[in-house]
Amino acid sequence: MKEHSAAEEKGILTAHLAKNRLKRSEPREAILDVFLRSDHHVSVDELLRLVQKRRRDIGRTTVYRALKVFQQAGLAHELVLDGENRYERAYKRGHHDHFICNSCGSIFEFTSAEIEAIQERHAHRIGFKIEGHRHQVYGQCQSCVGKGPRRTRR
Amino acid sequence: MKEHSAAEEKGILTAHLAKNRLKRSEPREAILDVFLRSDHHVSVDELLRLVQKRRRDIGRTTVYRALKVFQQAGLAHELVLDGENRYERAYKRGHHDHFICNSCGSIFEFTSAEIEAIQERHAHRIGFKIEGHRHQVYGQCQSCVGKGPRRTRR
DNA sequence: ATGGTTGCAAAGTCTTTGCAACTAT
DNA sequence: ATAGTTGCAAAGACTTTGCAACCAT
Numbered sequence: 492m493k494e495h496s497a498a499e500e501k502g503i504l505t506a507h508l509a510k511n512r513l514k515r516s517e518p519r520e521a522i523l524d525v526f527l528r529s530d531h532h533v534s535v536d537e538l539l540r541l542v543q544k545r546r547r548d549i550g551r552t553t554v555y556r557a558l559k560v561f562q563q564a565g566l567a568h569e570l571v572l573d574g575e576n577r578y579e580r581a582y583k584r585g586h587h588d589h590f591i592c593n594s595c596g597s598i599f600e601f602t603s604a605e606i607e608a609i610q611e612r613h614a615h616r617i618g619f620k621i622e623g624h625r626h627q628v629y630g631q632c633q634s635c636v637g638k639g640p641r642r643t644r645r
Numbered sequence: 646m647k648e649h650s651a652a653e654e655k656g657i658l659t660a661h662l663a664k665n666r667l668k669r670s671e672p673r674e675a676i677l678d679v680f681l682r683s684d685h686h687v688s689v690d691e692l693l694r695l696v697q698k699r700r701r702d703i704g705r706t707t708v709y710r711a712l713k714v715f716q717q718a719g720l721a722h723e724l725v726l727d728g729e730n731r732y733e734r735a736y737k738r739g740h741h742d743h744f745i746c747n748s749c750g751s752i753f754e755f756t757s758a759e760i761e762a763i764q765e766r767h768a769h770r771i772g773f774k775i776e777g778h779r780h781q782v783y784g785q786c787q788s789c790v791g792k793g794p795r796r797t798r799r
Numbered sequence: 800a801t802g803g804t805t806g807c808a809a810a811g812t813c814t815t816t817g818c819a820a821c822t823a824t
Numbered sequence: 825a826t827a828g829t830t831g832c833a834a835a836g837a838c839t840t841t842g843c844a845a846c847c848a849t
Contacts, residue, residue, distance in 0.1 A: 571727060573725055590767075590768065590771065590773050592773075593776060599771055599773065601767045601771075603763055603764075603767065605759070605763050606760050606763055606764070609757055609759050609760055609763075610757075610760070610782055613744075613755045613757065614744060614782065614784065617744065617753055617755075617786075617787060618786070618787030618790065619744050619746075619753065619782075619784055619785065619786055619787060619790075620784045620785040620790050621782055621783070621784040622747060622783050622784040622785065623782075623783045623784070624780070624781060624782040624783060625779065625780070625781045625782075625783070626778070626779070626780045626781075627778060627779045627780075628764055628768065628773075628775055628777075628778040628779075629775070629776050629777045629778060629779070630768065630773055630774045630775040630776040630777070631773065631774040631776065632771075632772070632773055633771060633772030633773060636772065636773075636774050
């Protein structure tokens, strides 16, 4: 299920660092590594935990800062959820929206050019220039349907 | 631009209180009053400020608690934005989504049965049972276009 | 009287920032 | 040497909770 090699994304990071006169660092590279290997939609907590399996000395702050750099480099995209944010790979991945299970929390992606088009039409109607959007659909995923909701949002 | 009388919503609150063995209270009624009069999409801060114009002794906590009750009574709907949440009237208002200006912060509503239908189709495809959704489109509103973004999200 | 309601202060979450030590260039 | 990077602790922003006093029923 890999869209492309992680090596490619590491190159992107290096280029971004060069372009912005930033320096490379082991912790940040370890974080990128883990981020790329991780399932999509990791939270900071999860990512930190995964990173610390490899390097116990890496702190939470560094993860936050690394994610910020990844976003600027176009490698990560932030998903603003209710309490916490999650991060997904962004490099060479088209825009997509999400189904989020209220019971188990799992996330499914979907894309719809139609929706984008309709959105654009509505925007045009009121002279609104779209710069981005956030579209999250909540409910019960296939394997949780019938068991009733267990994870209530705040 | 009033969809219906505020009195109707006050009745709903009273009914909700009765049904749940809750008691009426002046502060909560004052908050509902101000909430109904306010422009849609108020933040807790704004609502508190408005409420305190009338009754300086009402505290922020009470506003939070009142909004929770209003939501349970179906009178208010919470809009989860980036840093803070906003609240809008929910009684007898159909579902709708939002355009949010990155510059001035103003919010415009839009409805699209088509989008809902497409969403439903995608959900059905993966056996997902939709319970709700959050669809926010960010960009520049008509009067801010051309001035460039000034209000950057966190 | 009983039990919901209120304001305040304190505690909670998640995220960012100040700072001194450290490290890449 | 110069300037970015790191971890920790502290600070921030927003929201919730504990508690004693208060008020509706």
